[in-house]
Amino acid sequence: MKIGIVGAGSAGLFAASELGKSGIPDLEIKVFDQGPPVDKRYCAISEGLACMGCDPCKIMSGIGGAGAFSSGILNLDENIGGDLAQLCNNAGLDAKQIIGHIEAFFLQNGAPDKLFNPFQNEQKLKDLLFRAASMDIRFVPIKQRLLGTENTPNVIKSIQKTLESDYDVKFFPNTKVQRFDANKQLYFGNKEKTDSQEKFDAILLAPGRWGMVWLSKQCEELGIRTSYLPLDIGVRVEVPSIILEEICENIQRDPKFHIITPTYNDFVRTFCVNHKGYVVKEMYEEKIVGVNGHQFTSDGDSRNSNFAFLIRQALTAPLEDTTEYGRAIAKQASVLGGYKPLIQTLGDLRKGHRSRPALISKNPVQPTLNDVTPGDIAMAYPYRFVKDILEGLERLDHIIPGVNNDSTLLYAPEFKRSAKLVQVSPFLESKRFKKIFFAGDGAGLSRGIVGAAVTGIIAAQGILRRIYK
Ligand SMILES: Cc1cc2nc3c(=O)[nH]c(=O)nc-3n(C[C@H](O)[C@H](O)[C@H](O)COP(=O)(O)OP(=O)(O)OC[C@H]3O[C@@H](n4cnc5c(N)ncnc54)[C@H](O)[C@@H]3O)c2cc1C
Incomplete structure (x- = not known):
């Protein structure tokens, strides 16, 4: 056989x-x-x-x-x-x-051997579930190993x-x-x-x-x-690791928050949280770049933490090809970044400014990925996705204070190609x-x-x- x-x-x-x-x-x-x-x-x-x-x-x-x-x-x-x-x-x-x-x-x-088990600390988990629920956010407690x-x-x-x-x-x-x-x-x-x-x-x-x-x-x-399956597209968010420490070290290593955004009713989620990790550049095909996150050791060794903040978008006939749609957006972001990922502070995205190298160099949060182009994500992404990102982070800030700061770094394109x-x-x-x-x-x-x-x-x-x- x-x-x-x-x-x-x-x-x-x-x-x-x-x-x-x-x-x-x-x-x-x-x-x-x-x-x-x-x-x-x-x-x-x-x-x-x-x-x-x-x-x-x-x-x-x-x-x-x-x-x-x-x-x-x-x-x-x-x-x-x-x-x-x-x-x-x-x-x-x-x-x-x-x-x-x-x-x-x-x-x-x-x-x-180390198991990250949110159920171990009942009171902390209960508090987080309450804070999330009160902000209309779903927190999904799960056991993890790293x-x-x-x-x-x-x-x-x-x-x-x-x-x-x-x-x-x-x-x-x-x-x-x-x-x-x-x-x-x-x-x-x-x-x-x-x-x-x-x-x-x-x-x-x-x-x-x-x-x-x-x-x-x-x-x-x-x-x-x-x-076709829905497309997952968004940004990689980078913040000082202290902002995620309480949740990542005491409750869940890779916390999963699910949000429905108020304007478009879109499903947005945190994904692939790298506490004390690094943002890395990826090349998907010629002239299409992307970003991802890494954590070299199970304890982490960087001053920052990062996570993907992804919008799930399904398409229906006659344009149900989510692969091509995601590719087109990623290509646009890649072109704008000169074939490097775009980086922008959240403050700049909110105010409608392009981020510039001088601002990034004095930003309180310093990027862990330097092969990037400071730019404007709003020029690469549809308005709907930009709105989803802004609204989603604003809401998440009630659970993770500081995540919605002006100095928070956003990298694009971050997308998960769907098979x-x-x-x-x-x-x-x-x-x-x-x-x-x-x-x-x-x-x-x-x-x-x-x-x-x-x-x-x-x-x-x-x-x-x-x-x-
Ligand atoms: C940077 C990065 C970080 C990730 N981090 C995590 C994480 O922390 N946790 C998590 O759960 N998931 C993570 N994922 C996702 C995870 O890696 C995948 O979900 C998982 O590997 C899928 O497993 P698979 O067996 O389906 O495919 P794969 O692991 O991709 O394996 C498929 C294999 O098939 C081979 N192959 C393809 N076509 C052919 C062919 N024609 N002939 C012969 N061989 C072929 C490929 O080379 C590949 O080795 C990450 C993904 C990436 C890219």
């Missing part, structure tokens, strides 16, 4: 583990990964920071997916990172139990070794799958051999966001239905072709490391059911 997995990110790795654990004799599991796009190879030195003493390119050898380049915040909750409770329920599985197994596997492979950017590659390396030694999983790094067909044949190649192919009994497509465009084209060619949602059965199998399964962010099924892992496990359970049938 041969299973081919495309993508060695969180979804692919946890699917391989679930299949391996089944103990089915003669089960051959092969995992193909093309490796990260070259510009994702994160290096502290390239950001003007001290060398972290590691070489991600060497350590990771192309395994680990986008999570390998992240701070590794593990959101241990079925309501975060996708509709995990619903997905598990559809398949008759217990989301809490699956997330528990995922957490245990991370711990076995070097995740720090791998830290520095440690994440080692955890992934350990997971890879465990899968190889315990379950004989075979990895094919730096190998791109060019296409798959309805007969579960994978066509792939690498530097040494560009045109190999192999037929499998079942295949799992988990190519993440780096492979989402490829996946949706493949689905289109095979007549597998997909649909197209592949139409699948409860076990994430193609509705059109049997034994072709999908998992992870690239198929629009998850949004996060743990979420992707959950979908990998559901798909693996689906594959096992097919084997037994």
Whole structure:
């Protein structure tokens, strides 16, 4: 019985583990990964920071997916990172139990023992919930663990070794799958051999966001239905770390606040909070830049904290292409920034001023990312999104005093490209072709490391059911 997995990110790795654990004799599991796009190879030195003493390119050898380049915040909750409770329920599985197994596997492979648990301090959590509710804000308390950017590659390396030694999983790094067909044949190649192919009994497509465009084209060619998902777009907000200290250190490491803005009724949320972390520049494709956040160690070592402040925007026919819409806005921001991210103080955005280098240099909050262009985000973003950002931060200030200060720094574009949602059965199998399964962010099924892992496990359970049938 041969299973081919495309993508060695969180979804692919946890699917391989679930299949391996089944103990089915003669089960051959092969995992193909093309490796990260070259510009994702994160290096502290390239950001003007001290060398972290590691070489991600060497350590990771192309395994680990986008999570390998992240701070590794593990959101241990079925309501975060996708509709995990619903997905598990559809398949008759217990989301809490699956997330528990995922957490245990991370711990076995070097995740720090420290658990950020908002439920530990009942009074503080109650106070925060009250303050949030009284301002019409929803706070979502969840348990979290933090791998830290520095440690994440080692955890992934350990997971890879465990899968190889315990379950004989075979990895094919730096190998791109060019296409798959309805007969579960994978066509792939690498530097040494560009045109190999192999037929499998079942295949799992988990190519993440780096492979989402490829996946949706493949689905289109095979007549597998997909649909657009809402776009997440906004800014990365940077404040002195002391402003977030009370919440991040005493209640929740990556606090999730959900706001409905008064003017447009838009859904805005905090996402990917890097307490004592750094803002980093990303390059999505030629001439489209973006920003993200990192935290090198689980305690953090910067004087600032940052978080994404994202508006969720769905579109309807005839303009439902959220990918292209997000791309167009990001491109506009990139052009205005001279292909560097834009930076602006919140005070300037509010007053309708462009930020200038002289002002940024004497701003009380100094940026942790310097490869930026001071400018005017209002020239790049639609009015509606600017209004959402201003109104959202104003409201959040009642919970996190200081976040709405004039000196707060905003970086743009910050957007999360959304994959197209592949139409699948409860076990994430193609509705059109049997034994072709999908998992992870690239198929629009998850949004996060743990979420992707959950979908990998559901798909693996689906594959096992097919084997037994
Ligand atoms: C900078 C950054 C920070 C983040 N921080 C966090 C965080 O702290 N916490 C969190 O929960 N989430 C975070 N995320 C999101 C998280 O990384 C993803 O949600 C998660 O990695 C998705 O897992 P996946 O398995 O679906 O895809 P991925 O992890 O992206 O893995 C997919 C893999 O498939 C490979 N692939 C694609 N196409 C092909 C092909 N044709 N042939 C072969 N291989 C292919 C890719 O190279 C990739 O390695 C972050 C993301 C980024 C970019």
